[in-house]
Amino acid sequence: MKSSIFSTVRAYLYDVYLRFRSIWGSLLTALPYLWGAGELRKEVTEQYPDPISSRTADDLPARSRGLLFNDIQRCTGCKECEKICPVQCIRVDTEAGSDPTKLWVARFDIDFSKCVFCGLCVESCHPQSLMHSRQYEGAVYELKDLVASFGRGYVTAEQRMKWAALRKQAESDEVYL
Numbered sequence: 001m002k003s004s005i006f007s008t009v010r011a012y013l014y015d016v017y018l019r020f021r022s023i024w025g026s027l028l029t030a031l032p033y034l035w036g037a038g039e040l041r042k043e044v045t046e047q048y049p050d051p052i053s054s055r056t057a058d059d060l061p062a063r064s065r066g067l068l069f070n071d072i073q074r075c076t077g078c079k080e081c082e083k084i085c086p087v088q089c090i091r092v093d094t095e096a097g098s099d100p101t102k103l104w105v106a107r108f109d110i111d112f113s114k115c116v117f118c119g120l121c122v123e124s125c126h127p128q129s130l131m132h133s134r135q136y137e138g139a140v141y142e143l144k145d146l147v148a149s150f151g152r153g154y155v156t157a158e159q160r161m162k163w164a165a166l167r168k169q170a171e172s173d174e175v176y177l
């Protein structure tokens with residue numbers, strides 16, 4: 001009986017010893033960082049963005065894929081990008097515009113919260129209006145702010161009538177040429 005109590009106390013004290021040894025070991029690793037003691041124990045956390053050491057857009061490789069940009073004046077509204085996107089994060093709405101050779105792109109939204117930056121949309125864009133920019137920082141506070149809109153807006157009834165008349169005029173001019 002006496003020996004069993006003795007062995008229990010001994011096991012308990014050994015446990016306490018192990019815990020203290022573990023804490024002391026951690027302190028020996030961490031404390032030198034507190035005072036920056038030694039060449040290898042300097043502060044390693046970088047301020048972000050660090051004006052001196054952080055990378056800029058100019059440091060990116062030539063073929064890097066940054067956030068997408070659509071030059072909406074060149075975009076024809078063909079919707080090839082929307083069709084090819086594997087995650088359906090592009091939404092394009094078009095209407096007939098004043099220019100009979102291309103559509104009016106009322107809405108062109110890209111949801112960067114879904115985009116996987118595969119680049120398929122850029123490759124499928126024949127007018128080359130869609131491109132990867134060199135911008136790679138897109139942090140926002142709310143998910144909805146990750147939707148980038150490049151569209152020209154929905155046309156009014158007045159614009160629609162005016163453009164229909166212009167297209168009709170252009171068609172009849174072609175017939176008489």
Ligand code: SF4
Pocket residue numbers: 084085086087088089090110114115116117118119120121122
């Ligand atoms: S890069 Fe890929 S995932 Fe992103 S919008 Fe283009 S096709 Fe879709």
Ligand code: SF4
Pocket residue numbers: 070074075076077078079080081082092124125126127128129130
């Ligand atoms: S593929 Fe290019 S031109 Fe066609 S809708 Fe997309 S961005 Fe516009």
